[in-house]
Amino acid sequence: MRTGQGRRFIGTLALVMAMGTCALTAANALAEPTIKTNTAPGSVGVRGAGWASNESVVCEIFVGGRGWVFAGHLPTDEFGNFGGVFRVPNDLPPGTHVLRCRQIRGHAQQTVVKEAFTTEPGESVDDIIKAAEEAVQKAQGNGNNGVGQATGIGKDSHGHYVAWLSSGGQVTPIPGLGGRNTQANGINDAGQVAGTSDLPGGIHHAFIWTQAGGPRDLGTLAGTDSEGFANNDLGQVAGDSQVPPGLEAHAALWNPLTPNGTTGTWFDLGTLGGSASTAFALNSSGEAAGASLLTGGSQLSHAFLWKPEAPNGGTGHMFDLGTLGGASSQAFGVNALGDVVGISRTKAGISGTLGGSGANAYAVNDSGEVVGSSYLRGNADFHAFLYGAGKLFDLNRALPKHSGWVLYAANGINDVGQIVGWGTFHGHQRAFQLSPTTRLGPLTARIVVSGSGANIAAASAQPAMRVVLGGTVQWQNRGPGAYAVSDASGMGLFGSPALAPGTGYAFQFDAAGTYPYSTTGTPGKGTVKVPVETAPRKGTRKTTFQLYWCFCRAPKGYVFDVQAKRPGAKLFRSLTGGTTIGGLGLRLAQRTGNYRFRARMRRKASGKASAWSPIASVRVTK
Known part of the structure; x- marks a missing residue:
């Protein structure tokens, strides 16, 4: 946790897990220590056998980018067995993960046992142009930013393309440059939209738009046409523009004179030796990704990554990213780390799909989560997908049952894990935004x-x-x-x-x-x-309950205060105060009934604190 400012957060997807089975086996402490896991929504259960008796076992979950994260500690019984349920960290992406349990024997030898478990995402889905469905038909979401705003395209009653912004449940039409068609392709965290619009007379230009300033024509390099496909938080725009003598389109970068300014300069990014290229994606440091024709009059293209000589500069070098063994490739997304995603032909065989013969990756966020669209088995249909933790996941599986939605393509994902794209709702094409959820x-x-x-x-x-x-x-x-x-x-x-x-x-x-x-x-x-979170919610006097007020340690200068209210008590009493740890395990053996817990964060130097959290409770039976 950092204090004092907002963050560009690693996207988190909620966990909806399939319930498994688990057996509790009696064993003595001399047996080989083992653990088994079973999963439930938002939590993972663990059972162990063959451990040293009457000692504590510490269990941890591996989270990419953070390492081993404390899940809880459990005591073993006289037979060396233990069991409990741990809350899964919210930033654990879908896929296969590892739980490890550790025990120190005799203060010298440490026993470590690891076990894998699997998580899947859950999503809530919004029809993000519902408020304007009469004016915007056959909508699709093309991009979203870090604060939940989305932009995209649709068609009006005459069949012309129209652009829109969705913000806080309100849909705002984006006017173009005076022609028939307007397309919005990207949006940055300042709410600036980038796209392409027709002018009177049939030519088209790249443009930027803000709610305060309206549309601004970005012009061209030298020819008549230009296109805008992506923008970043400085207001740079990536796309293409015609160049002489043959007026072929070259990948191009528009740099504003001031951050998110309305005046600037186009820079020709060149090609990989062929006559034409296009930049489809742009990251925060000004690196652009796209596709370029190759030398010798070939009509085959390769994906490229263009790197500026200085961050966000206008001069740099284009690098050929090659293919996956086939003849051609294209790049459609790039994140802040320079990871590039797209499509490539292969020499033989198909991999990286939902069972069909092809898939397109359209966007990647800073945690490496990739979204796109893939053919299903038989190639009769295609679905939107999410790729994370080494697993390709059909996003339709993350929707509530009988939602009425079929998701066909995911075009954008932000660092909070929100996804935009298009699908059908009860048979009608709609733009969607998915937001990660948990059952909690x-x-x-x-x-x-x-x-x-x-x-x-x-x-x-x-x-x-x-x-x-x-x-x-x-x-x-x-x-x-x-x-x-x-x-x-x-x-x-x-x-x-x-x-x-x-x-x-x-x-x-x-x-x-x-x-x-x-x-x-x-x-x-x-x-x-x-709220404070507990796992499990119900148990006996022998159950070890896990109590969490943070999946972290307190940031420097801050501490946590935690209070408990026992069955029949009128007041909350301190459970732990001024602690920097984020959770503990409890056996509530004193009496049966409902135990209630609450917590707060406090700054040590000033004594200022948050108010107490919503109350969490567990029920203890005999």
Whole structure:
């Protein structure tokens, strides 16, 4: 956890796991130690046998980018057996993962046993152009940003392409440059949209658009036409533009004179030796990915990555990324690490699909999660997919039963794990946005602030928003004025700069508590509630309950306070105070009934703290 600012978060997908079976085997401490796992929504169960008796076993889950994360500790019985249920960290992607359990014998020899378990994602789905379905038909989502805004295209009643922005449940049409067709292809965190629009007379130009400034024609390198396919948070735009003498399209990069400015310069990115190229993707450092024709008049293309000589510069070098053994390839996505995704022909055989003979990868986020579309077995149909943790997953499997949706293509994914694309809803083509969920609650929550005065903060108070541990809250400014979000508890945990209309701010809440926030000027107020989590929810006096108030240690300068209320008690009492650890295991053997828990985060230097979290409870039976 970092404090004082928002983060570009690694996308997290919720876990919907298939229940397995697990046997508890009696064994003495001299047997070979073993563990077995079974999974349930949001948690993983573990049973062990053959361990040293009457000693503690520490179990951990491996999370990419973080290493081994504490899951809990469990005591062994007189036979060397143990068992318990652990909450799975929210940033664990779908796929196969490893749980390890450790025990120190005699303070000298450490026993370590590992076991694999499998997770799958769960998603809630939104029809993001429902509010404008009469004006926008056959819609598809082309891109989304880090604060949950999405953009894309559809068709009007005359069959012409129209562009739109979806923000906080409101759909805004994006006017073009005066011609018949307008396409929106990308959006950055400032709410700036990049795309291509017809001009009167039939030519088309790349453009940028903001809610405050409207559309701006970016012109061309030298010819009549240009296209915009992607933009980054500095306002650079990648696409192509015609060049003399033959007016072939070359991959091109438009650089604004100031960040997210409306005036700038086109730069020719060149080709791989052929006559034409196009840049389809752009990352935060100005690296562009796309496809280029090869030398000798060939009509075969190869994927490329263009790297600037200096970050976000206009001069650089184009690198041929080759193929997977076939004749051609194209690149459609690139993340901040320079990972490139796309499509390639193979020499023989098919891999990396949902069973059919081909698949396209369209986007990749900074945690390496890839989305796209793949043919199914028999090639009669295709579905949207997510690739993560080495596994290709059909996104239709993550939807609630009988949702009415069929998802055909996923075109964008942000670092919170939200996915946009297109599919059908009860047989009608729609743009969709998927947001990751768990059975415990949402992993993302969206707060939209709007007002009628120059100061956006004059808006009325927002209701309390609730997310699970590790969940992300996105604030979006719908306009017309500017505002800033701040931590109203006095801890200084989070806060944004002034946000222009159409922009937003995101923060991940890793620890349990109730966090008040306010906006600048006449305060608009609200709270974010993050509950304590327990596993299991019900057990006996012999059950070891796992209690979590953070899947982390406290950041420097902060501590956690945790309180418990026993059955029949009138008041909460301190369970642990001023701790930096994020969880513990408890045996509640004193009495049966409901035990209740709550927690908060506190800054040591000032004593300022969040309010207490929503209450979590477990029930103990005989």
